[in-house]
Amino acid sequence: MAAAAAASATVGYDRMKEVKEFDNSKIGVKGLSDSGIATIPKFFVHPPETLSDLKSSSTCAGIPVIDLSGLKSHLDRPKIVEQIREAARTWGFFQVINHGVPVSVLDETIAAIKAFHEQPTEAATWLDSLQVWMSPVPAKVEDIPAVCRREVVEWDMHAKMVAETVMELLCEGLGLDSGKLKELGYTDTRNFLGHCYPYCPQPDLTLGITSHTDYGMLTVLLQNQVEGLQVKHGHEWVDVKPLHGGLIINIGDSLQIISNDEYTSAEHRVLANSSEKPRISIVEFFHADNRDVSSIHGPLPELLSAEKPAVYRNFTMGEFIENFLTKGLDSKSLVQKLKL
């Protein structure tokens, strides 16, 4: 990581040794936070270039909020399709409200993930996560921690339903049949992350998650009422204000490519948490079906014409997986690699 390079440049400072000692101590970041430390260990400090613009610089109201209640009436559907299309094109990030998932389910899911993280852990960054593969190789239910098992399984079902609704609208926004993207199997390849960002005493020196784009098709994100998520819009970082009852949707790199740049994946990051309350976020990623590494994806032929030629070359699922394994959360690496 860049932080490693910057920190290890300090003469006489052995970052790796300190990281190792910290790992061996089994205290974890949550343990540090709970112990009431006033300063964070040096190896967490990010380089000046990442720390210089942490504050949101934007004066805009925030990412678009789209009310899905009108879907019950067929008359409102074209208006909602247009709102989703515009948000996916210009922001790559939006919130949906009245999505059909009861607010009590959102609250229970957040409470369960919080309870999971209140158990003793050894997290090694300002972010601690529970990760569960839901499909195509689902975790055995017994493998999901008992404290949040029921809620994780239930959340997966709701997140899938919301993703399906939004994907249908996104298809229509591209002028395609509403089931077109489902053919790519995105609901069959999904993983669940239950993040916890403990209180950080020096939030100006580090980050929860560094800037990245999600690399799948679509992400459904549920957060509690603690701020921290920021989205890049143009050259500005915009705070995503918690909206009780809302769900955040963002476009991943794969969908940017498949839509031939009609939709965009936006860079986002999470600040270290300056609030005493832990920040909880629950993220479900939907990917194109990754079971067959030889399967080929790329800009949908239906979207291409002489005026709109392909902006990306096709790729195999194997190439996609390899890119993730080597590049990790490197923003837009897939988009850049495949650009013609």
Ligand SMILES: O=C(O)CCC(=O)C(=O)O
């Ligand atoms: O915690 C959040 O709000 C965002 C997490 C995120 O961007 C990710 O897991 O990819």
Ligand SMILES: [Fe+2]
């Ligand atoms: Fe992300």
